Amino acid sequence: MTNHSFKRPSLRHHPRHVIRRLFNGWPWLVWIGTAIMVMVLLPGGLHRHRFHGEAESIYEYVSPLHDGRLKTLNVAMGDMVEPGQLIGELDIEALMAELLMEQTSFTMETQDVIHSIRADLEKTKLGQSETIAQLRVLEALQKRNRELVQSGLMLEQEVEDLEPQIRAINDVLALYPQVIQEIELRLKVAGQDIGSYDPSILERLVSAQSQLKSSTAGVVAKVLHQPGDIVMPGDPVVLISNILTSRVIAFMSEDDSTDLPIGERCRIITQNGKKNFYGVVKSITADIRLHPVYTGFGYQYMRGRLVVVELEEGTLRPGEKVVVVPNISIFEQWFGRKK
Numbered sequence: 001m002t003n004h005s006f007k008r009p010s011l012r013h014h015p016r017h018v019i020r021r022l023f024n025g026w027p028w029l030v031w032i033g034t035a036i037m038v039m040v041l042l043p044g045g046l047h048r049h050r051f052h053g054e055a056e057s058i059y060e061y062v063s064p065l066h067d068g069r070l071k072t073l074n075v076a077m078g079d080m081v082e083p084g085q086l087i088g089e090l091d092i093e094a095l096m097a098e099l100l101m102e103q104t105s106f107t108m109e110t111q112d113v114i115h116s117i118r119a120d121l122e123k124t125k126l127g128q129s130e131t132i133a134q135l136r137v138l139e140a141l142q143k144r145n146r147e148l149v150q151s152g153l154m155l156e157q158e159v160e161d162l163e164p165q166i167r168a169i170n171d172v173l174a175l176y177p178q179v180i181q182e183i184e185l186r187l188k189v190a191g192q193d194i195g196s197y198d199p200s201i202l203e204r205l206v207s208a209q210s211q212l213k214s215s216t217a218g219v220v221a222k223v224l225h226q227p228g229d230i231v232m233p234g235d236p237v238v239l240i241s242n243i244l245t246s247r248v249i250a251f252m253s254e255d256d257s258t259d260l261p262i263g264e265r266c267r268i269i270t271q272n273g274k275k276n277f278y279g280v281v282k283s284i285t286a287d288i289r290l291h292p293v294y295t296g297f298g299y300q301y302m303r304g305r306l307v308v309v310e311l312e313e314g315t316l317r318p319g320e321k322v323v324v325v326p327n328i329s330i331f332e333q334w335f336g337r338k339k
Contacts, residue, residue: 049256051252051256054248056249057318057319058245060215060240061240062212062240063237064237067230067233070091070231072088081219087214088237088238090212117187117190135166141162142163212237214240219241225237244316246315248324251304252284252304264326266326268322268323268324279312
């Protein structure tokens, strides 16, 4: 029952014994000093309230508004671009043909409208002439009847029966000038629509649609299409990212009860701790969401809000990791402000 070849292992090789010897061999002051040193070396390590974040990265996807074949590309990856710089050009013959067809259709419709207005104008003037002729006939008849009344061949009542008709015709004739003026104005406006057509406007429109221009300054981060590719509307050709920024996006955990109002002055510490900046809190998002946060040892998904801080002076590289801390002493952060 007894194994005479069994040997008990030495206690000094036991893991628990090794850890105990390690703690007993080093004074506690050294361990405390080491812990404090590690905290000091970490960005914002001694600060009780610190918010991890990074410099704002802004991306612009340059894409066309109309489909076409990419004719030229004037930039390459890593090139610097300025606002309004020409990135490339598209061959959009289909758009040109479509615009020409629309312009032709519009011109034909406008001409039809002009012909219709001219017909209305001629019809109105003809009606005016007929009414004037009718009035002259009634006036001549009235004059003849009065002569017959004076000769005793006709009664006065028959002459007076023509007066209402003559007054009604005069009232109608009084409306014709205004109606004719309005029709002539419509005809003039319709003619101006055709006369205002300028072929150079269509050329400039097509040229603007075919040009791809940047709206922000930055550097070309990606080239997604090459000359000869068919590009659809909204399909990005290049990706432009900003070079420097003065804004920091920091993360505030939902469990953090720090009082950080809008306009609060903060200190921004870079990841290597070599540079410190000062900034002002511009805004804090109201909704709590899940965000990827770099905590110094890697990315973690945490729930919370985002804090936007604007630097007072200086700039940062987009994506540069920073730590934002309130601009108060470490003692006040841990023990509160004196009342």
